[in-house]
Amino acid sequence: MLEVRGLRKVYEGRGVEAVRDLTFDVGEGELVCVVGPSGCGKTTLLRCVAGLLARTGGSVKLGGVQVTGPPRGMALVFQEYGRSLFPWMTVRQNVELPLKEKKVPRDRRADLVAESLEAVGLADVPDAHPWQLSGGMQQRVAIARAIAYEPQVLLMDEPFAAVDAQTRAELEDLILRIWQRLGMTILFVTHDIDEAVYLGGRVIVLSASPTVVLEDLKIDLPAGRDQLVTRALPRFAELRGEVYAQIQRAKESR
Numbered sequence: 234m235l236e237v238r239g240l241r242k243v244y245e246g247r248g249v250e251a252v253r254d255l256t257f258d259v260g261e262g263e264l265v266c267v268v269g270p271s272g273c274g275k276t277t278l279l280r281c282v283a284g285l286l287a288r289t290g291g292s293v294k295l296g297g298v299q300v301t302g303p304p305r306g307m308a309l310v311f312q313e314y315g316r317s318l319f320p321w322m323t324v325r326q327n328v329e330l331p332l333k334e335k336k337v338p339r340d341r342r343a344d345l346v347a348e349s350l351e352a353v354g355l356a357d358v359p360d361a362h363p364w365q366l367s368g369g370m371q372q373r374v375a376i377a378r379a380i381a382y383e384p385q386v387l388l389m390d391e392p393f394a395a396v397d398a399q400t401r402a403e404l405e406d407l408i409l410r411i412w413q414r415l416g417m418t419i420l421f422v423t424h425d426i427d428e429a430v431y432l433g434g435r436v437i438v439l440s441a442s443p444t445v446v447l448e449d450l451k452i453d454l455p456a457g458r459d460q461l462v463t464r465a466l467p468r469f470a471e472l473r474g475e476v477y478a479q480i481q482r483a484k485e486s487r
């Protein structure tokens with residue numbers, strides 16, 4: 234579904250080589266997490282994949298088609314939910330906006346908005362404005378907007394970094410439920426090793442900048458993940474340790 238080959242990004246103005254050489258695939262219906270040391274280029278990678286930032290080299294293909302600008306088949310959820318929602322629009326209007334731009338007919342739009350708000354547990358607040366909601370609820374609106382769009386690939390950039398631990402656990406499980414139900418392909422960037430191992434079918438570990446793939450680890454934990462049961466498994470601790478050691482190595486080699 235997503236094919237990244239030899240991706241390189243140099244920020245020309247300051248001559249910063251953020252990403253040196255990234256190659257990996259994400260298959261249809263996979264949930265793949267990306268972790269790496271702070272400043273290693275995770276956001277740069279996502280922006281290049283989303284077609285928001287021009288690549289210096291290499292290629293990114295979505296469903297076999299080269300990405301040259303923001304593709305129709307992708308949706309993004311950012312860390313800063315506060316800045317990604319329009320404060321003067323209601324929850325319903327925020328979720329509906331990209332569907333209008335996609336020229337989805339009115340009846341279908343209403344169905345998609347209702348279904349996605351239901352999926353994130355916000356069916357009862359369609360007429361609220363974002364500023365009337367808690368941070369966790371605002372991020373749910375951003376997630377609802379992304380899934381209503383019915384993307385082939387959902388890109389998430391540290392989406393839960395700004396919410397409290399309890400909300401974070403709830404949102405992680407929400408993403409797992411949505412992923413299982415809708416069979417979406419998800420590329421999920423996080424700096425949290427536990428979160429990556431808990432969510433991912435694979436975890437890609439990046440080196441320090443200029444960035445390459447250090448490891449592409451299969452997460453062989455049972456499906457039907459559970460915050461208490463899965464995190465208490467000896468295998469969870471092993472995998473977590475393995476990713477942690479890789480990131481330490483990445484930092485030391487900087």
Ligand SMILES: Nc1ncnc2c1ncn2[C@@H]1O[C@H](COP(=O)(O)OP(=O)(O)OP(=O)(O)O)[C@@H](O)[C@H]1O
Binds near residue numbers: 251274
């Ligand atoms: N617009 C820009 N211009 C110049 N350099 C940039 C720009 N954006 C990012 N960089 C540099 O590119 C490198 C990678 O940054 P990026 O934000 O992609 O990393 P990150 O892994 O997402 O960071 P963090 O984990 O702290 O969120 C850093 O050295 C950063 O300073």
